[in-house]
Amino acid sequence: MRVTNPLTMKLGSFVDLSKDDLDHLNHLASFPSRMRSGRDIIREGERPENVILLLTGWAYRYKVLADGRRQIVAHLLPGDLCDTHVFILGRMDHSIGLLSDATVAAISRETIIEVTERAPTIARALWWSTLVDEAVLRHWLINIGQRDAYDRTAHLFCELWERAAQVGLVNGNAFDLPLTQEQLGDSLGLTAVHTNRVLQRMRGEGLITFQGKRLAILDMEGMRGAAAFDPSYLHLVRRNDKIGPL
Amino acid sequence: MRVTNPLTMKLGSFVDLSKDDLDHLNHLASFPSRMRSGRDIIREGERPENVILLLTGWAYRYKVLADGRRQIVAHLLPGDLCDTHVFILGRMDHSIGLLSDATVAAISRETIIEVTERAPTIARALWWSTLVDEAVLRHWLINIGQRDAYDRTAHLFCELWERAAQVGLVNGNAFDLPLTQEQLGDSLGLTAVHTNRVLQRMRGEGLITFQGKRLAILDMEGMRGAAAFDPSYLHLVRRNDKIGPL
DNA sequence: CGCTTCATTGACCCAAATCAATCTACGTGG
DNA sequence: CCACGTAGATTGATTTGGGTCAATGAAGCG
Secondary structure (H helix, E strand, C coil): CCCCCHHHHHHHCCCCCCHHHHHHHHHHCCCEEEECCCCEEECCCCCCCEEEEEEECCEEEEEECCCCCEEEEEEECCCCECCHHHHHHCCCCCEEEECCCEEEEEEEHHHHHHHHHHCHHHHHHHHHHHHHHHHHHHHHHHHHHHCCHHHHHHHHHHHHHHHHHHCCCEECCEEECCCCHHHHHHHHCCCHHHHHHHHHHHHHCCCEEEECCEEEECCHHHHHHHHCCCHHHHCCCCCCCCCCCC | CCCCCHHHHHHHCCCCCCHHHHHHHHHHCCCEEEECCCCEEECCCCCCCEEEEEEECCEEEEEECCCCCEEEEEEECCCCECCHHHHHHCCCCCEEEECCCEEEEEEEHHHHHHHHHHCHHHHHHHHHHHHHHHHHHHHHHHHHHHCCHHHHHHHHHHHHHHHHHHCCCEECCEEECCCCHHHHHHHHCCCHHHHHHHHHHHHHCCCEEEECCEEEECCHHHHHHHHCCCHHHHCCCCCCCCCCCC
16 A cells, blocks of 8 residues: 555554545645745744644744743654644644755644544544654653753654654664754753763764764664663654655 | 533533533543552553543652653643553553542543544544643743743742642642652752752742642742743633532 | 651752854855 | 855853752651
8 A cells, every 4th residue: 555645654553544544644645835944834823724744854843932042842754743732722832943845734624623533543543643742742851851961962862863764764874964053952951052062072982973964873872871762652663664755 | 511520621621522422521430449649550661451530639740760860741630631641552651650649530441442433522622632731741841941940940830820720729829739849859850959949039039838738829920920921831721610529 | 756758958069051252164146 | 266254063261050968957647
């Protein structure tokens, strides 16, 4: 069965989707559009009518505080839904920006309601997906709350490596990670300056290479050790079939 | 229409529940049982067959790291489901403990699946509830990632005050908050010692009173100001009808 | 009434923030 | 093809919010 979009693939790794379910899901991404890196998909305060499905590219959820501080609360990869919350909850309480050029598909609120009412399996899969997002968030919290800068950075790298791998974005020991050091710091609750020092140290210890927005993990053992990383919270099913170009 | 359990009430504040839906939901809490403060409802690594619904009392999600550090990632109040994740995801990646004596109801995995398939409105409401949990988690992350100890503590107090109020647990300007300073610190990514100093300062400034596990917010303006608190992320609908004794 | 758990306080230390340059890579217009 | 402007990366010097360590007080309770 031909999988035409990464959401279908993601949900399919959790539940057995019927032919109808697959049709429904694949249909959702029928009208992809392209967006440029740096743009915001959606801003805090908006009341979107559509849920955006990320098909290719990287995005990130973030919130800017009154004094200008920014916290990035999640990174989004292909197959992730950007703003489920809102379509159910109303106003966005944070923004979503693009870290790279991306392809997205808009899914109307009505479509989601319709699909979830008609196909309970999909409803459950979407719920599951939300629960995974929540698990990730819990781990970020643990990470920021309890680990020091070095271990924390290691943990984020491990997570992103796993998630990138799952959607076929890892080549060998490296993958494109379109983050500036400032954005990395904002994801970790660290300053850009300190983030830089952590990276320097990781380089010095031969753990990584990180240049031109490409991260190579040279010593995965060391990295996982520092992070005390256990990927099970991601509930990933590694797949052999990669996601092809859309 | 008589509301017999706080989950029904919570979900009812989001969607219009039919008579059937109400029956379904109320039926879920038919066999409550009591648990003692300090016990764990569930432990990391377990694979529960049931979802636990908290009917009365306080609980908290937490994870203990290898070196003994602990991070509390959520507080649970009456009406909250404890471990939806797991019933869908498998193994628990954290534990849930009780901060007070509590009444809980176990709901089997099958029941959840059955109810969500038969009543899409309930399915959607459950999804919504998960999305609210996620919003709370995002705010905790922002809080720990960007605010200093004082503001952070203020924010948590505001949140707990709002949530306690919603389920009718606030009297005047005070409510029972069964947390030790160490647990409070573990919720905030702070040491017990530093948490104590923050509380001293808040007392000194006439913001709070906190003794005998009871927190009074004397200066709500000041508290909200420090926290830059905006309750909208909780998506609460304040109700006049209180939850009666179960 | 003697434990044990929690709260409080003081002295000292350190990881990370802050402040301030400088350096580098790269896109752009001439 | 090159000078320049700008965003991002580095590095050093200094400060500081919170952590750590270590006692000492309460307070609840079997």
